[in-house]
Amino acid sequence: MKQLIQLRINGQAYEEEAEPRMLLAFFLRETIGLTGTHVGCVVGECGACSILLDGRVVKSCLLFAVQANGKEITTVEGLAQDGELSPIQEAFVKHYALQCGYCTSGMLLAAHALLTRNPDSSEEEIRRGLAGNLCMCTGYTQIVDAVKAAAGEYKKV
Amino acid sequence: MTETQYIGKKIRSKEAPRHVSGGGQFVDDVSLPGMLHAVVLRSSYAHARMGHIETRAALEVPGVVAVLTSEEVKRTSRPFKPGRYSAGLQKPIPEYATAVDRVRYVGEPVAMVAARSRAVAEDALDLISVEYEPLPAVVDPWEAMEPAAPLLFDELDSNVAWKGALSYGDVDEAFQSADQIVREKLKIHRYSSTPLESLACLASFDDASSKLTLWCNGQNPEVLYDALGEALDVQDVRVILPDIGGGFGQKIHLIRKYVVLTGLMSVKTGRPVKWIEDRTEHMMAAGQSCGMEFDIEAAVKKDGTVLGLKIQEVDDVGGSVSTLTIHFTNKLNNLFSTYKVKNFRLEGRSVVTNKCPVVPNRGIGKPSMCFIWERMMDRVAQELGMSPVEVRSKNLVPTSEFPYTAPNGNVYDSGDYTQLLEKAVKKLEYEKLRKELKQKREKGKYLGVGLVIGLEPGGRNAARDMAIFPDVKELPGAGGVEGATIKLERNGSVTVFLGAPSCGQFHETTTAQVVAENLGLSPDNISVAPRFDSEVSPWGVASSNTGNNFHLYDIGAVHGASLKLREKILQLSAHLLESSPQKLTIDDGIISIQGSPDKTFTFNELGKIAYGNQSLIPEGLEAGLQTTYYYKFPHAQPFMVPDKEGRVRAQFTFSAAAHGAVVEIDTETGRVKVVRYIIVSDNGTIINPDVVDGQIYGSVAHGISVALGEGFVYDSDGQLLTVTLTDYSKPTACETPRVEIEHAPVPSPFSVLGQKAAGEGAAIPSPAAIASAVEDALQPFGIKIRELPLSPEVIWRLVHQGER
Ligand code: FES
Numbered sequence: 008m009k010q011l012i013q014l015r016i017n018g019q020a021y022e023e024e025a026e027p028r029m030l031l032a033f034f035l036r037e038t039i040g041l042t043g044t045h046v047g048c049v050v051g052e053c054g055a056c057s058i059l060l061d062g063r064v065v066k067s068c069l070l071f072a073v074q075a076n077g078k079e080i081t082t083v084e085g086l087a088q089d090g091e092l093s094p095i096q097e098a099f100v101k102h103y104a105l106q107c108g109y110c111t112s113g114m115l116l117a118a119h120a121l122l123t124r125n126p127d128s129s130e131e132e133i134r135r136g137l138a139g140n141l142c143m144c145t146g147y148t149q150i151v152d153a154v155k156a157a158a159g160e161y162k163k164v
Numbered sequence: 165m166t167e168t169q170y171i172g173k174k175i176r177s178k179e180a181p182r183h184v185s186g187g188g189q190f191v192d193d194v195s196l197p198g199m200l201h202a203v204v205l206r207s208s209y210a211h212a213r214m215g216h217i218e219t220r221a222a223l224e225v226p227g228v229v230a231v232l233t234s235e236e237v238k239r240t241s242r243p244f245k246p247g248r249y250s251a252g253l254q255k256p257i258p259e260y261a262t263a264v265d266r267v268r269y270v271g272e273p274v275a276m277v278a279a280r281s282r283a284v285a286e287d288a289l290d291l292i293s294v295e296y297e298p299l300p301a302v303v304d305p306w307e308a309m310e311p312a313a314p315l316l317f318d319e320l321d322s323n324v325a326w327k328g329a330l331s332y333g334d335v336d337e338a339f340q341s342a343d344q345i346v347r348e349k350l351k352i353h354r355y356s357s358t359p360l361e362s363l364a365c366l367a368s369f370d371d372a373s374s375k376l377t378l379w380c381n382g383q384n385p386e387v388l389y390d391a392l393g394e395a396l397d398v399q400d401v402r403v404i405l406p407d408i409g410g411g412f413g414q415k416i417h418l419i420r421k422y423v424v425l426t427g428l429m430s431v432k433t434g435r436p437v438k439w440i441e442d443r444t445e446h447m448m449a450a451g452q453s454c455g456m457e458f459d460i461e462a463a464v465k466k467d468g469t470v471l472g473l474k475i476q477e478v479d480d481v482g483g484s485v486s487t488l489t490i491h492f493t494n495k496l497n498n499l500f501s502t503y504k505v506k507n508f509r510l511e512g513r514s515v516v517t518n519k520c521p522v523v524p525n526r527g528i529g530k531p532s533m534c535f536i537w538e539r540m541m542d543r544v545a546q547e548l549g550m551s552p553v554e555v556r557s558k559n560l561v562p563t564s565e566f567p568y569t570a571p572n573g574n575v576y577d578s579g580d581y582t583q584l585l586e587k588a589v590k591k592l593e594y595e596k597l598r599k600e601l602k603q604k605r606e607k608g609k610y611l612g613v614g615l616v617i618g619l620e621p622g623g624r625n626a627a628r629d630m631a632i633f634p635d636v637k638e639l640p641g642a643g644g645v646e647g648a649t650i651k652l653e654r655n656g657s658v659t660v661f662l663g664a665p666s667c668g669q670f671h672e673t674t675t676a677q678v679v680a681e682n683l684g685l686s687p688d689n690i691s692v693a694p695r696f697d698s699e700v701s702p703w704g705v706a707s708s709n710t711g712n713n714f715h716l717y718d719i720g721a722v723h724g725a726s727l728k729l730r731e732k733i734l735q736l737s738a739h740l741l742e743s744s745p746q747k748l749t750i751d752d753g754i755i756s757i758q759g760s761p762d763k764t765f766t767f768n769e770l771g772k773i774a775y776g777n778q779s780l781i782p783e784g785l786e787a788g789l790q791t792t793y794y795y796k797f798p799h800a801q802p803f804m805v806p807d808k809e810g811r812v813r814a815q816f817t818f819s820a821a822a823h824g825a826v827v828e829i830d831t832e833t834g835r836v837k838v839v840r841y842i843i844v845s846d847n848g849t850i851i852n853p854d855v856v857d858g859q860i861y862g863s864v865a866h867g868i869s870v871a872l873g874e875g876f877v878y879d880s881d882g883q884l885l886t887v888t889l890t891d892y893s894k895p896t897a898c899e900t901p902r903v904e905i906e907h908a909p910v911p912s913p914f915s916v917l918g919q920k921a922a923g924e925g926a927a928i929p930s931p932a933a934i935a936s937a938v939e940d941a942l943q944p945f946g947i948k949i950r951e952l953p954l955s956p957e958v959i960w961r962l963v964h965q966g967e968r
């Protein structure tokens with residue numbers, strides 16, 4: 008039996024039906040059509056599906072869609088404001104902090120949450136903050152550099 | 165090169181903005197009306213005979229549309245033709261998209277279910293029952309070679325499916341004149357690059373037109389095309405390769421099985437069918453690198469000169485013959501590495517076992533070939549009491565000898581290996597460092613340094629593999645051909661179509677830089693099609709995101725096509741400006757006569773004329789402003805086709821790098837920490853420095869992690885124990901060290917811009933660098949490093965039990 012859920016995604020209200028067993032990652036991708044959230048393992052190991060749930064990073068493959076009822080979600084599509092890339096997105100572009108782009112959405116959200124929490128993160132803290140997100144392409148160096156570079160913008164707000 | 169405006173400069177990436185916005189388009193992001201979702205039933209046995217497959221219950225699940233069993237696959241499709249890696253089989257072994265009658269590894273596909281949702285298809289999967297008659301599994305290649313071992317293929321007399329040798333120079337004479345013979349046994353495990361996006365296919369067959377359209381994330385269009393043609397007999401095929409979430413070799417070969425399966429399913433149901441592999445399936449069945457063992461002898465002089473090498477190799481190729489010799493022949497690419505050694509014999513055996521088939525992987529056989537050379541150089545140094553750097557220096561190809569022809573036919577276009585090593589020595593302060601580390605070890609802190617050197621070949625020669633199959637009459641191709649199409653559009657912008665797909669190497673950005681340079685137009689006004697589409701992409705045998713092909717072939721094609729377009733632009737402009745092409749300049753999309761800047765035409769105006777105003781186009785000039793150029797490497801001779809001695813140009817450009825690693829070992833936990841890692845790299849002319857650095861960072865991270873523990877483990881029944889990324893030990897940002905890169909480019913005299921390969925390269929010397937550093941750190945224990953991986957468990961055993 009499908010269940011009705013109400014939630015906000017990237018600032019917009021949705022009322023949708025979901026099968027109880029539908030994972031949040033697939034709900035976002037297939038029901039809502041936000042394909043920027045990627046799936047790399049479906050078992051919580053890779054972080055490609057990371058999103059913000061009420062401001063905290065979660066792996067959307069580890070939650071059912073119905074668990075997001077009444078919650079506020081941010082996906083990668085919600086990071087830019089008024090058509091402008093957010094500081095963390097801009098830093099990823101500038102520093103070539105991606106290659107294939109498959110881990111990027113999850114990385115961005117994890118990095119955004121980390122810098123929001125602690126804009127003064129040291130390199131080690133950045134690396135630890137991103138440890139839930141695997142990247143098979145980059146060796147992480149340019150990602151860490153981008154996060155460092157974006158930190159200044161988070162200090163301003 | 166002369167002064168450049170865009171080449172070698174930092175520019176804003178073309179691809180990154182869409183990826184940071186979630187706007188990349190991967191196969192799984194594509195949906196078609198009426199699309200079904202497919203899942204694959206896989207063998208849970210490593211070795212078994214298959215009887216009847218019962219599907220009735222599965223078909224009754226509401227939402228299930230069709231089941232395709234191996235019986236039906238055999239009936240309705242044809243086996244793949246033996247490709248270039250199984251050309252040497254005495255008897256053909258038919259291989260279909262699924263197992264037929266017998267399964268030979270855990271995870272081998274057996275059937276496919278298509279349903280209206282993935283969840284329903286998965287429910288139905290559990291209801292299919294297969295009659296299995298388990299057979300004894302053989303997992304170890306040495307056991308597989310025993311006469312009494314269970315045979316994997318009835319067509320073969322033993323599990324040694326291929327045996328062969330490569331020999332150059334006079335090896336016997338080298339060993340007779342040696343002062344000393346240095347012997348060693350080495351071993352490398354199975355691993356993978358585990359692209360974050362697993363395999364994915366979406367096939368859509370249109371019955372009315374008999375046309376099959378395939379979206380897929382394969383790296384090599386030729387493999388997909390041939391597979392569909394061979395197995396399905398559909399001739400009208402369109403292959404679209406959109407954004408690909410990493411490839412590294414994993415998406416070249418075995419993906420053809422799923423392309424055929426989804427294709428068959430689409431033909432059967434008349435609906436589009438999507439199949440997305442899950443992570444466990446990927447680990448079990450998408451391919452692994454080859455487990456390899458080497459028995460090595462080096463003939464050396466007292467002064468450290470290496471006269472020759474003799475190697476016996478055993479390759480554990482798993483439960484298929486389709487990639488039988490791939491890890492063997494890929495050693496041709498760097499067979500002599502950076503050394504001027506003349507005499508060499510490599511004897512190989514490819515042994516089938518009940519494990520996942522092998523596929524290419526960031527360098528394929530090359531990391532192991534480099535591992536052999538570098539371990540042996542260290543060994544020679546130890547036995548002769550010389551410095552490891554001194555032994556290497558003594559044997560390097562001298563800088564004055566470039567272009568240098570190696571005994572196996574490779575022509576090293578350019579390089580300065582001595583310089584690379586010297587710069588690395590300096591950067592590390594090697595001699596001082598060695599003393600310091602020795603002192604630390606005496607105080608019980610186990611630090612060590614390793615300094616190695618290796619090649620990064622680029623630009624594949626399609627005839628390479630025939631060096632070991634001299635009797636094969638029909639070449640699978642030779643050299644390389646790759647195209648590019650460039651259009652100046654009506655509005656003055658420029659669009660480029662490449663012949664090859666990208667898997668995340670910024671092909672769009674790099675291409676735009678070259679086109680911008682040649683056309684005198686800002687990269688902002690150049691767009692490069694982000695996907696391969698066989699209907700528009702000008703492709704040839706080199707159109708493949710493999711073999712480090714991009715820099716040589718794609719850039720060659722892009723360069724040629726953009727110069728051709730420039731010529732056309734200038735011809736048309738000269739007519740319009742009543743001047744001659746030689747007198748014109750182009751700057752930022754504006755064409756003017758040198759010296760009289762007031763008479764100009766813009767690209768925008770030219771576009772309107774070329775496609776819309778015949779009255780202004782001169783007689784004899786083709787209308788439109790579009791060019792296609794197919795590049796073939798102009799210096800591919802000699803040895804493009806293997807000669808009788810097995811000499812062949814395996815690849816056409818040769819980058820090189822020295823790698824220095826400093827490690828510290830915690831002997832209580834066995835954990836190896838990389839304290840410092842430096843690379844001095846020659847990648848020829850660099851077009852985009854951020855991209856090249858990114859490729860180096862990524863490939864070295866993988867090489868280090870391979871050396872330090874990531875890898876596949878099977879139990880003795882052939883069950884894979886590492887089916888998740890965690891079990892497999894994929895490193896996070898915490899375990900991955902920061903690497904220092906210094907560039908020391910020596911441009912190629914042969915390629916259009918002096919460019920050489922820059923891709924998988926750093927994965928080639930890095931396992932050797934780590935092994936060397938770990939051995940150095942463990943000197944007080946007298947431990948020799950002979951095997952990878954060096955996981956904490958292995959190190960701990962070495963230290964505490966003196967064994968593995
Ligand atoms: S897909 Fe969710 S963590 Fe990998």
Ligand code: FES
Pocket residue numbers: 105106107108109110111141142143144145360409410668
């Ligand atoms: S950029 Fe490919 S996985 Fe991170």
